[in-house]
Amino acid sequence: MTSSFTFEAIGTAWRVDSGAELDPATRGGVLDLTEEYDAVYSRFRADSAVSALARAGGSLTLPDSGAALGALYSTLYRITGGSMSPLVGSVLEHQGYDAAYSLTPRGPASAAPRWEDGLEWKGNILTARRPVLLDVGAAGKGQLVDLVGAFLASAGYDDVLVDASGDMLHRGLRPLTVALEHPYDPTSAIGTVVLDNRALCASASNRRAWGDGLHHVVDAATGRSVERVVATWVLAADTMTADALATALFLTEPDNLMPEFEFDYVQVFSDGRARYSPSLNGALF
Structure with a gap:
């Protein structure tokens, strides 16, 4: 690939x-798309639709893509027994990630x-019977990547x-080899995977950490940061799914996800062990 376009969006x-x-029109379209998404879902913006729900509850008509986001969260909420939830925003705010x-x-x-x-998510209609603070970051960034790609x-x-x-x-004729960053040393890698017309997402507890054992990957059912898993990577057909499953693998076993999703994964545990899917196109060092 010969050209790069860099920018800041959704923080x-x-x-x-x-x-x-x-071309300039396409660059502008990408920036408009990311701004529109942020204006709906960001809990860090007082003027976002999500922040309005946090103040007063009520109903919100999401973009058409909201239906797929809600369906994915509903499935993972069920599989994880409530540990992965869009309502985790209140937990993160309570912990200081406000x-x-x-x-x-x-x-x-x-x-x-x-x-x-207190929450209904039917298609692209989201209704909160009382004020609720949503955080869809576990899948939303991935969905926005998909929307930009489309x-x-x-x-x-x-x-x-x-x-x-x-x-x-990734979309193209030439596969890419991507390094998997060591969760405790960002200057080194624990392995590589081949990215070939698929999505790759990672999640790590060291990325946004503060205080005594506090980080952004939390169990919504307990309100506590996850300790057993420290890093995950997921390869899937779309980035929204890969993003969501990278978080779900902190909260449930891969075998619980495999009946409903097609994906490859790597997990690193706090005791230094690593686990990966047998079909993974890559290698751990």
Whole structure:
């Protein structure tokens, strides 16, 4: 790929590598798309639709892509017994990962509200019977990568790598070899995988960590940060699924996910062990 387009969106760094340089209209379209998504889902923006639900509850009409996001969260909420939930926003805020980035816990860990007690997500209509703080970051960034990839394809760009700080979507003729960053040493890798017209997403507890054992991967059912798993990688057909499963693998066993999803994975545990899918196209060092 000969051209790169870098920008900031949804609070993170993005890079689009392409075989042909993106024209100005396409670049502008990508920026508009990411801004529109952020304006709906960001819990860090006072003017977002999600923040309005946190203040007063009520109903929200999401973009058409919201139906797929809700269906994925519903499935993973069921499989994990409530440990993975879009209502985890209240837990993260309570721990100090709030809009002001105070990084100061407000008290002992407490579970997120149960989905079935106050939230309905039917198609692209989201209804909260009382104020709730949503956080769809476990799948939303991946979905936005997919939306950017689809937009680029519609504009005629079919040789691209969309990379949102490690959430990657590849479309093209030449496979890429991607290193898997060591969870305790960002200057080294624990292995590599081949990315060939698929998505690759990673999640690690060291990426956003603060305080005494606090980090952004939390169990919504208990309100506590996960300790057993420290890093995951998932390869799947689309980035939304890969992103969501990278978080789900902190909360449940791969065997619980395999009946409903097609994916490859790597897990690293806090005791130094690693586990990976037999079909993984790659190698661990």
